[in-house]
Amino acid sequence: MRVTIGDVAVLAGVSKTTVSRVLNDRGEVDGETARRVQEVIDRLGYVPSARAVGLALGRTSTVGMLVPSLDWPWMSEIVQGVADTLEVQKYGLLLYTCTRGQVSLDQFAASVAAHSCDGVLVVVPENGLGYVTDLYERGLPVVMIDDRGFGPALPTVACTNLAGGASAARHLLELGRRSPIVLTGRLEYGCVQERLAGFAQVYRSAGRPLADEQIIEGDFTAAGGRAAVEMAGRSGRQFDAVFAMNDLSAAGVLAGIRESGRMVPDDVAVIGFDDVEVAVHTDPRLTTVHQPIREMGATAASMLLAALAGAPLPVEPTVLETTLVVRGSTVP
C-alpha cells in the first residue's frame, strides 16, 4: 500500500497539517518536531502524491508540448532544449506528437481541456493554428516555436530567417555565383517566406533579381531536393548554386547534382539551412545557415515557465540569431 501523509503523521505523532508544514518547509514548526517528522519521512521514503498536491494547489507542474513529428532532427533538438530547461525547473514534459493529423490534435486538445498541464509549448502542425490561438485567447499560457508565418497573435520564439537567407545570398555572391536556384519548403510557412525574402533582396540589390523559374517550391525532404535538381536540369536552366531551405533537402540536392555528373562546389555551390547533424555527414560537408535550435527550445520553455510564475508573456517575438557556417559544399 502506498504510504500517505496520514501514515507519516501517525508515526510521528503529529497532525497532517504539521507534516505538510515540514514537507513544504513553512518554518513555524518547532525544530525538534520537524526533525522527528523528517525522520519518519525519510524512514518511510515518503513522497507526496503529485496528483493530490496538484489537485489541492490547482496546478500540475507539467508542461504540454505539441510537435508535428520527431522524425525531423530539427524537432528532436527543439524538444531536447525544452526537456533540459524543464528538468532544471522541476517541471514535467507531457509530449504530444501529431503523426495522425487531426486525430492527434484532438487528443492533445482533450489533454489540455482536462487540465493535464499548466501551459503549452507548440510547434504548430498543419491546421493547428486556429486551435492553438484559441487556447491562448482563453488564457492558457502558450509559447509557439518557429512561427510558421501564421501571424504574430501568439508569444513566439523564432530565429532571424530573413538575415539567414540574406547571409546565404551574400556568401554565394562573394563566390561569384550569379545564377542560383532557390529550393524552398512549403511557401505557406513564414520561415520559408522570410528566408526567401532575405535571399532575394540581396540578389536584387546586386543587380541580379531572381526570376520566377529560379525559385522551386520544395517540401523539406531529401527526395524533394533530388527531384528539384533533376527538374532544373531538364528545364535546361543554367545554375551555379543552390540555396536549399533546410539541410535535408540540401542533402538531396547534393545527391541529385552528383547523379547529373556535375561537381560540388566547382560546378554548383550548395547551401542548406538548419545545421543539423546530417550537414556534416554529406560529401562534401554542407555549408549551411545555422539555427540555434536547442536554444530556441530552451528559450521557449523559459518564457513559458516565467509566465507560469506570473510574468506576462512578451508580445513581440523573441528572435535568436542565425549564423552562416561555411563548409565544403561552397568552398573547396
Next chain:
Amino acid sequence: MRVTIGDVAVLAGVSKTTVSRVLNDRGEVDGETARRVQEVIDRLGYVPSARAVGLALGRTSTVGMLVPSLDWPWMSEIVQGVADTLEVQKYGLLLYTCTRGQVSLDQFAASVAAHSCDGVLVVVPENGLGYVTDLYERGLPVVMIDDRGFGPALPTVACTNLAGGASAARHLLELGRRSPIVLTGRLEYGCVQERLAGFAQVYRSAGRPLADEQIIEGDFTAAGGRAAVEMAGRSGRQFDAVFAMNDLSAAGVLAGIRESGRMVPDDVAVIGFDDVEVAVHTDPRLTTVHQPIREMGATAASMLLAALAGAPLPVEPTVLETTLVVRGSTVP
C-alpha cells in the same frame, strides 16, 4: 473559473453522481435524464479534470519514459514509436531525458516516486540500471528497450543483434572480404557484445577467426569512426572491410577512408547498423543492418499498456528482426 462536475449537476438539476454516471456512461441512467445532462455538458464544454479523476481512481493514464538523450536519431525514433502507440490508447507520455546524468536520473526518480505515471518505459542510461531494476522489483510496471546487456531481470524489447552481426559478416564474406575491421560501441553494452559475437562467429566458421587487433572499441560517434580508420591506417594493418556498429560511426568511417585516399566500396566495404536516415545521405549510401526501431518503441508501449490493463509482463525478451539492407557502401 473552471467549470466542474458540480456546475453541470446544478444546471442539469441532478446530483454529481448522476453526472458522473453519464460521463462514464454507466448505463443505468434514464434516457431523458442522460440527454439533459449531456446537453449541459456540451453547452458548457465541460471536461473532467484529469487530476481529480486520477486521484479518485488511483491512476494517471500517463506513462513515464526515460531516455539518455534525443540527440541520437535512434532515440527519437523509439520515442516516436512510443508516442504513436500511447496516443491511440489515450495515454499521456511524460518524457524524461538524461543529459545531466545523475541529476536527471534523480529528477525522473522523484517524478516516479510521486506517482506521476502508472508505468515506465526505459532506455537505460549510464548507471541507471540499478535504479530501474529496483522500481520493477517494487512492483512498478517497467519495460526496458534495447537491454544494454545488463541482464534479463527486466521485461525487455530488443532486436536480433546477434543475427544482425552475423548477416553483416556473411555479406562481407560473399563479397570476398577476408580482412574486416570491427568498430564497436562501448563494450559494456549488451547489443554491442551480441553484434560482435554474431559477426565473429561467422568469420570463425569461415576459417578466418578475428584477431584482437581487428576489433576496435568505439563510441558510436562519427568522430570516433573517423578516428578509428586513422588509427587502423597508422597501425599498418591491412583491411578490406569495416563493420561499424551504428550508422553514425559508419558515416565517420566513410569520411576517414575517403580522407585516406582509398575508395568505398572498391578498396574497403563498409557496413553500419541501425538504418537511420543518415544512412541514405552518405556517399556512397550505407549498407546497414536495419533495426525496426519504431516498432520496438511501439511494441514496448503496447506491452506496458497491456500490463497496466492487468496482463502479466512477459519474462522472456521480445525480440524483433533485423534485416540487412544493401546499398552502395558494399556493392557499387
Next chain:
DNA sequence: CTGAAAGCGCTTACAG
C-alpha cells in the same frame, strides 16, 4: 508552534 476542518474535483459503494 499546532491541529480540526474544509476544500480541491472527481468516483463509488450503499441505500432507497
Next chain:
DNA sequence: CTGAAAGCGCTTACAG
C-alpha cells in the same frame, strides 16, 4: 433510476 456521503491525498485558512 437517483442521490447523500465517504474517500482519494494533499493544502490552507482559521482558531487556539
